Amino acid sequence: MKTKLQAARVARGWSQAQLMDALEDAAERLGMELPSRTSLKTQVSMFENGRREPGADYQALFSEVYEATRAELGLALETAPSQLDALPRQTSLQIPSPTATPEVLGYLKSVFIQHAQAEPLVGPRFLVPAVQSQVPLIEELCKEASGPLREDVVRVGARYAEFLGWLHQDTGDSELAMLWTNRALDYASELDDPVLSAYVFQRRSNIAAEAGQAGYAIGLANAALKQARKLPNQVQAVALRARANSHALLGQADDCARALDEARAIADKGEGDSDGLAGYCSVAYVEMEAANCAIQLQRPHEAVETLETSLTHWPAEQQRDRGLCLARLATAYAQLEDVEGAYNAASQAVAIAQTTGSARILAELGRLQSHLTPWGKLVEIAELNRLLGSMRGT
Incomplete structure (x- = not known):
């Protein structure tokens, strides 16, 4: 109890x-x-x-x-x-609560940028405690902040909460991921910011989709796109990508294709995201997500072609996402019964999963294992299964 x-x-x-x-x-x-x-x-x-x-x-x-x-x-x-009680005590000091100032906010913003830049390289395992440690300060600032600085404080709180939600999602904890993302939505509601709210809704859609709740996920993606014309290009595109992924999970191929086509067209128009919320949502990013949809829809040929092309020019600083791309490629190869290709891609993905601690890579490799069952007695596949089992603690 x-x-x-x-x-x-x-x-x-x-x-x-x-x-x-x-x-x-x-x-x-x-x-x-x-x-x-x-x-x-x-x-x-x-x-x-x-x-x-x-x-x-x-x-x-x-x-x-x-x-x-x-x-x-x-x-x-x-x-x-x-x-x-038996230990010696020092004199207790009354320490005043922190006050919201431009300098304090500048500190929080600069630390956030450093964490965001480190995250694709090191993964969530070492960043969760570091990011979490800033939350008590933000909460204290929110208690007292008023006037022109309050909006800045609340916006910082929203970015930290959304980022914590993402980090927990990448560790595989969908419950904590949704808890923190919901808190980000609370902050966005106070700000009455439709762009931030839309971005957080599509993040909630991502979490729900990865937790296997496709119907809930598509509702959240639709909520993100309720005021689509008011959204910057990249935010609109990333929300369309969330809608496409939900349709793929539901086996709705035509609806998925329409959402992806819209996402590609909008992402191709340029950035238009002054807050940097969805700066990562390029046409190449949409294509990688389209490949994931193709895997869900049992169209591995499309996925392999897209993922192989993406890996030839993958940014070095996006190491964690490269691991996810490799894991998805391994699944697509396995669907095509290309065991060697699946093993080679999976071996690279495993190495990145071990370095970053990304549960999302590990989950994709778990999906791969079901496709490799007919070849489970091969030495390489048996060793891969053993290694993945040890990583999951099973």
Whole structure:
């Protein structure tokens, strides 16, 4: 049974490691000392499982971290002293809350750009904690910000939340991906920004599609395109790509083709996305997504031709997406019963999946495995299956 303490962490979208980071930060603010990281992990697990009641100091830390009362966290108001009571304390300092200033916003924007540039190279595994660590600051700024700076603060919050949603999607956690993307939509609603809202709706469509909810995904893509004529070219094109992908999942080939044709035509008109939301949505990007649709629709010849061409001029900085492209190419080869081609492409994709920790590449390779079943006794295919099993922990 989930305790209120555990529920509070899940509601924040935190792992236990992220909670421990927050506890250590709070302990420093409150002038407390914590035990070693290993001991702290044990304590947190026992508290969340209800096997031990947190002592007074831990209760204070949890209240600080979650910005909630002890009663709201299901903690007793009076309890035995915790192990922290025996540790020496420093003088507690009252640290003022951060204030929204152009300098603070400039810092958050510059850090965001660095994370976004690193993400295609290193994947989500190392970036989630780094991006998550900025959220408490953004939330504090949102509490107090008003006047002309409030819109800037909320917009920064929207970009961080959407990015966290993407990172969780790439780790394979669709629940947390949707949670953070929904939060981005909340920010966009306050801003009354139709472009940002449309972009976030198509991101929600992507998450739903990858979770196998094609009907829900197409509804979200349609919502993104409700005011299509008001959208910049690239945002409109990427939303059409989401619609096409949903149609492909539903086996609706003609509707998929129409959406892709529109996306290509609009992407070919130029950028027109001053906020840089969909700067990646070029004609080449639409073509790669069209190849994925072709695989879904059992048209591997179309997919192979497109993906092979794309890989010849793939940008070096888009390493993670190159891995996804290779995994899709392997699936297309397997559909054509080209076992050697499938194995060679899959081997390269596996290496990139190991480097970046991308669950999306791993999921595509899982789709490949079902197509390779007739050749499962071949040494190379058996080894590939063993390696993929070990990567999934099975």
